Amino acid sequence: MYISLYRRYRPQKFSDMVGQGAAVSVLRESLKEGRLGHAYLFSGPRGCGKTSAARLVAKGLNCQNRASDGEPCGECEACTAIAQGEHLDVIEIDGASNRGINEIRDLKSHVNLKPLSAPYKIYIIDEVHMLTEAAFNALLKTLEEPPANVVFLLATTEPHKVPVTIRSRCQHIPFHRISMADMVNRIAYVCDSENISADMEAIWEISRQADGALRDALSLTEQAVSLGKGSLTLESVKALTGGSNRTELEKWVKNLRIDPKESNAALHEMLARGISPERLTESMFAVFRDMWIFSLWGEKGMDALEISEEEGKFLKEETPFWSADKLRSACIFCSSLLPRTRYGMRMEVFSGLIMLELTKIIGYKSERAGTDQLKNKADEVAVQKAETAKKEAGRPGPVSDRIPSAGSIGASAGSCPAELSFDEIEDPDFARLLSKLGRKGTSIGAALLNCGIVADDSGWRLGSDRQSPSLTYLTIPQNRKLLSKAIEEIWGLRDPSAEENIPAVSSSLPFEDIPADDESKTKGKHSRGSIVADTDRIIKLLGAEVLYVKDMNGDNGTDDFGSADL
């Protein structure tokens, strides 16, 4: 039968344990001096060796020829049986699937029986935080008066969920996330022992993806090796993790500076391969953070980074082109985007936001603004804006004067959340709105670009009722309240949904090119101001072309970034 790499390389001795020096020496010393407690709580991230350590303790207690330094022999009957999970006096319980009181009662019914074949009876309860309250209470009594020769080893990834009454009766041994260096060494060792030819960059990529869990790292190694027909290559790791790797992202960052169009295409390709926006944002953050640290402290700072030689080379070559401030802003942007990716975000919106914000941060627009191509586009946009303004001017009503136009708020899309400066926004009213919103100015402003605001005599409402991440974001009560307060303070407009508890969106989205008469016929109300998504800016920035224009008449939503081929 085939045994997986992880099981084959599971530590058989304390000295095999990877990266848990402190925990291991406490346990081994206690075994050596014969003063092991009757209950332990092992806590730490998943895959870092808690269960392996528990089995080693079981071996250490029951081994027939334990060495003087506390190491089990690994060869006697007891050691072999424990390694295979077949020892009658070592009982492993998965707390996640045996979480009820009946399972614990069952345990208590035989806990007082003498061990069958070994000096000690050992209970290993994995994921102990999953037990129910009643089960914990039942367990507590046993922990208070434990029978002689019984040892409880509880393991958990979430020690704070274990009741304090249980924790206080155990010796708590924290296990740590395995460091990149330890992980890389272990994978290299396993590959070497298995005669697998391994690419160092692939090993680093696996270690990074495994995020401190050696078990994950070894199973990923195994899959990549079988995909790579016996050898471990970066290509097969990339294929398995379904997306970007560090090397690819480094190239992407470099292109962001020299050729954003190329960078934009690469971003789409990565997303198309199936990497999640959340994961991608985290990886981008890591690259920018490493560059930022390098820009501040140079090679001295590199010691603190968990990076390979190749990655170090990238930092030395690329970082000089970036200022520490730009890198810091990029980091802050990525971290502010992260919670939004968890709401679920359409691919185009995600990539649009990334390109808009990051090109703004690195000042790409100002460097290229002088080129003829962009200048022509900018002129076209200016003409369109002038026409829009003319149309607006022809429409009566005081509200439209007070609500900013679509063109004027476009400038906010590229503003950096790190700086929270709205100086560049042309429309002073919109700038005031963003400032009023304070810390959330940029994120709410960006969401408003997608939804728009409609104002009439009864107050204001959001312009789009189509489900979108922007709408979800704006209807979060906290954000909605903040926005209502700011709009009321600036323009004196009420938020009807706040008082009448009606849905916070209008029944249809009016567009500036719909004659006011038609609107009043269908809705019976005048809607005199609106903000719609500003694709002009994106088109201008990325040099995209308009492929088709969607007929919005009768449609009740905007197509986010849909008219520009990004």
Ligand SMILES: [Zn+2]
């Ligand atoms: Zn032994």
